[in-house]
Amino acid sequence: MIRTISEIIDELRHIPRATWSGSDPTIPPVLRPPALADIDLACHTPVFDDAGFDLPTSLQWYEAITAISQRLKQDGDGRVAGGPVGIDALAWYASFHDHSTAQWGIYIPLSSLPLLDNLQLSGLGLSRPERWRLAWDVLVAHEIVHFAVDYACAWFELLFHAPIRRALCDRITAGLAEGIFTQQSNYLEIEESLANGHVLRKVAASAESTVAQTLRDFIRGQPPGYRDGESAESDEGLGKIAAETLRSYLAVWSSGWNIDPGNPALDFTHLIPLDDDSRATCPVWVINDLETVGLPRDAVRLITCVQRIEETKTFRKSLRRLHRDQQQAWCRLKGELVSAIPNGADFKKWHPEGVWSVRVNNSVRAHLKQPHPDEALQPWLALDIGGHTKMGHD
Secondary structure (H helix, E strand, O other): OOOOHHHHHHHHOOOOOOOEOOOOOOOOOOOOOOOOOEEEEEOOOOEEEOOOOOOOOOHHHHHHHHHHHHHHOOOOOOOOOOOOOHHHHOOEEEOOOEOOOOOOEEEEEOOHHHHHHHHHHOOOOOOHHHHHHHHHHHHHHHHHHHHHHHHHHHHHHHHHOOOHHHHHHHHHHHOOOOOOOOOOOOOOHHHHHHHHHHHHHHOHHHOOHHHHHHHHHHHHOOOOOHHHHHHHOOHHHHHHHHHHHHHHHHOOOHHHHOOOOOOOOOOOHHHOOOOHHHHHHOOEEEEEOHHHHOOOOOOOEEEOOOOOEEEOHHHHHHHHOOOHHHHHHHHHHHHHHOOOOOHHHOOEEOOOOOEEEEEOOOOEEEEEEOOOHHHOOOOEEEEEEEEOOOOOOO
16 A cells, blocks of 8 residues: 555545534444444454353353344345444454544454354354464454445545545445436445455455355355355455445446446446455454453453463473574564464464474474463463474374
């Protein structure tokens, strides 16, 4: 990206009605905790620990399951009172067009992970932390598209000095968009198709067949627009749906500008940033609302980095026996873990309890001991390092 979001926001404020002051983006739209929950910034690729999780049997849990289930599988026209439907009932994107808060970005309540797991993923042959990570990836993949469309609209707004996003949102809310484009719900259906298409392209495409089919069935059962994600799954479909999404925003203004957004020669795909650098630009906020659904606050633990590692005597002895390249690989990984867990690290729970295994390179793994929750400020302990066979991996 050439311009930072903060620079774009500053420019948008010079356009009448392009920005607004909306509702608090940190408040969940469906399951609202009785008090302000903890909100933390997370990375896009966290690891989950279920050591403190037991499936609840409380009334709160069953009420939450019922409420989310109804919104995930609405068969009507999407006009449901009391909050959003589809995946957006579990997570949401707060636009940077809302200048009332600096905390724009993707919001994911921790409760959404066990809820989505219980409703859609529990039958998969994956561990619970793996299923939670799958749920996380699905939610981020969907919501990042709303950020990408938000970003594309901002560029059109800067070009034409007009409140493009605000105008369409106002018309949808007021039911005035009929006749401009096909729209039956109180949300832009084609944009939801694009977002769920990205879920299939980003998550399902790299998953094994059972997982991919489960995600496909999940998307097919959602409300109008959401259920049509497969239309944006192929490269050709993605281009078509992306173009139709942006044309929906431009349609309100096209006659005044004397432009033809429907011209098939126009390729809008490149205006919607979905590459890795663009995803890293959008912050992801985590809301600890677990008590809202009858779970303890530490039932779903998020591990986003390992800031401090203390090497034990056994570890240092094993490290000295490794080739210099492997020693350097460990030093690089140790430095990366300070800020985030790399995608290729295969960071996963091992045994005994509290021990995690991490891939150093293709031939070497290390085992790290996690501090007890009551000793969160203590360093992780590097217990041992060596080849896969030595470390007990196949």
